[in-house]
Amino acid sequence: xxxxxxxxxxxFQTLEIPFDRVIFLVALERQERKIGDISVYQWLxxxxxxxxxxxxxxxxATGVISVENLLVIGExxxxxxxxxxxxxxxxxxxxxxxxxxxxxxDKIPEILRxxxxxxxxxxxxxxxxxxxxxxxxxx
Numbered sequence: 607x608x609x610x611x612x613x614x615x616x617x618f619q620t621l622e623i624p625f626d627r628v629i630f631l632v633a634l635e636r637q638e639r640k641i642g643d644i645s646v647y648q649w650l651x652x653x654x655x656x657x658x659x660x661x662x663x664x665x666x667a668t669g670v671i672s673v674e675n676l677l678v679i680g681e682x683x684x685x686x687x688x689x690x691x692x693x694x695x696x697x698x699x700x701x702x703x704x705x706x707x708x709x710x711x712d713k714i715p716e717i718l719r720x721x722x723x724x725x726x727x728x729x730x731x732x733x734x735x736x737x738x739x740x741x742x743x744x745x
Contacts, residue, residue: 609671609676610666610669610671611662611666611671611672611675611676611679611680612666612667612679614676614680614685615679615680615683615685618680618683618685618686619683619685624687625687626687626688626689627687627688627689627690627691627724627725628686628687628689628690628691629690629691629692629693629721629724629725630673630690630691630692630693631692631693631695631717631721632673632692632693632694632695633694633695633696633697633710634673634694634696634697635696635697635698635700636694636696639696640696640709641696641697641698641707641709641710642695642696642698642707642709642710642712642713643695643696644693644694644695644696644713644716644717644720645692645693645694645735646691646692646693646694646720646724646732646733646734646735647691647692647694647734647735647736647737648689648690648691648730648734648735648736648737649677649681649686649690649691649692649737649738650736650737650738651681651686651738651739652681652738652739652740652741653678653681653682653739653740654678654739654740654742654743655740658678658743659678659679659682662674662675662678662679663675663679663682666679673692674742674743677690677737677739677742678739678742681739689730691724691730691734692737693717693720693721693724695710695713695717696710697710698710720732
């Protein structure tokens with residue numbers, strides 16, 4: 607799937623049968639984590655102020671690909687189902703090619719277990735960090 611927020615919004619808008627739950631698997635570098643660390647987030651919705659929404663749309667229109675922008679723009683256009691989760695794996699340094707660091711390779715069974723648990727019907731019981739648009743961009 608194209609990660610551009612506008613393309614994803616348009617895709618979700620064309621769905622005849624909407625998803626009950628959306629799960630994104632992402633690999634974002636975050637300073638405070640070690641390579642291979644896994645974080646699971648649940649999107650709770652809510653929008654930032656109008657100026658921040660405009661900044662997200664402006665970034666998306668110019669080709670900036672950002673999970674934060676995707677979540678906010680999707681929320682603005684009301685495309686998200688009741689449950690949206692992100693499974694975020696610390697990738698380590700970027701390198702050319704399709705390679706995973708040894709730390710991430712070692713975590714593949716755990717990543718698959720988490721994804722499987724999130725795909726099961728019923729209430730998600732695992733511990734998740736909460737994300738919402740009105741506090742997403744606070745420092």
